[in-house]
Amino acid sequence: MTFQTALAEAAGRVQACLATELQGYGNEPVIAAMRYAVTGGKGLRGLLVMESARLHDVPESQSVWAAAAVEAVHAYSLVHDDLPAMDDDDLRRGQPTVHVRWDEATAILAGDALQTLAFDLLAREGCAPDPARRVALIATLAEAAGARGMVLGQAQDIAAETAAAPLTLAQITELQANKTGALIRWSAEAGARLAGADPAPLSAYATALGLAFQIADDILDVEGDAETAGKRLRKDEDAGKATFVSLLGLDGAKARAAALVEEAEEALSPFGATAGTLRAAARFVIAREK
Template sequence: MLKPYDFANEVADCARSVEAALDRYLDRARLSGPGPAAERVVAAMRHGSLNGGKRLRPLLVRQAAQVFGVSPEASLQAGLAVEAVHCYSLIHDDLPAMDDDDLRRGQPTVHVAFDEATAILAGDALLTHAFAILAEESCHPDPAVRIALVAELAAGSGAGGMVGGQMRDIEGEKGGFSNGDIETMQAMKTGALIRASVRMGAILGQADPRALSAMTAYAEAAGRAFQLADDILDVTATSEAMGKATGKDEGRGKQTLVGQLGLEEARRTLEAMVADAVMALRTFGPRADGLRSTARYFATRKN
């Protein structure tokens, strides 16, 4: 008899595994070469990466890989690389030149705990080492798979992905968004790394083109749901629950889908996005229950 899927247990287990792996990796000796890693930048990298976070992107890598028979242990290293990119992006997003936030995961942001220059360098280092993590043979024995993982993460985090989305967000704050621009910006700024996470799990499992296409459709719908849920929480949640400032979008006069649609219509739209994500997985059966649960969690999370 098939054991019922336990989402809460998998989230907790994945978070523990990623936390432990980050703790091991973000070590001065491990990061050194050709010269000794600077103690202050390593400390800032650890401050911006450890002791918090739900580790949802590594969870998506893990769940997508499991669909194709890859164990959680075998997908952990790829998930670690994605989380390093995510943590770098948070450190940079919090900078005064960007979102100018003082609180992240209930603690001072890196530029507050250290200084702006150190925060920039810590983010740079996390981004750089993410690709070294994927290049190691322990990530996957097949060099072609490792190259595909590197290319996928670069696409998801670069000018056509997360970084490009952040640029579009900045431009939109200054000049406003026309029809469709908000969706494009969010698909890049937030959705692209979620998309890369799911596709990297499928790549680890050497999914065929048809299966990879279905995974991509799921990831894009789940990414839209995650961002819309985040916009809703910015309106409805407290700073204490979120571990960061809320109400920022309205305070800046920033356009969001919630602002365009209204709260109730935004919630209905969110439900439809989750349904689209779940529908994309219809050919995978119970193997994809983890991914289905994560999409549903995106719509119901409280922080």
């Protein structure tokens, strides 16, 4: 099975879980907007949860809940990030963004409710029979998503737009570790937490992967095709923002991303062949076109 097939299959399972869940909700626009927002993503974070769970012999019937939770958080962050007061984007995954398709109020509320849904899903018995493991997932997701993780990174990103000087490499690295890295780390460590195992062996993988992902995003922003990516590109350049590409050069950024992918693969050696899909995920994040 190719990595693309594995990714599509995992995304299909996560989206089916979310769709079934949202069937129990009403038919208000805010709920239609939630359904729309969780549809059509790559599903990388969900795959990381399910693959790290598989490494620890946690069945998919359990890990799909945590995978759905992190994809709900990711979807909420995109809906809010696309708002006019934030990045002001009209296009996402090749489709109109939520506030364009509906309106800003619906986008704010749909994002809010998607975040709530994530914690709701992690609290389910199906996620982990032992409530202590569910609590561990909830506590760590809250840390990764909140004002010491993803939201802090988004705020730092906004502050960078009006900063007197462009950010340094150290500052960009910290910003991205918060903005996208924290959720990716949570995803790759979730399998260990579901199993009550030590997440440390997966941390090195997850940290390298998260940084490689963001460097690849910056490369994609410069080299990518907006139609293939399904979103607006060259935003950072237009905004005069420092990126890994502006700081390292295009070749330097590519070399750094490749080194990080090697580092990520290396970190998986204790897991042997079982970690094949996670290794492929690391190679995928720097090869993707969207």
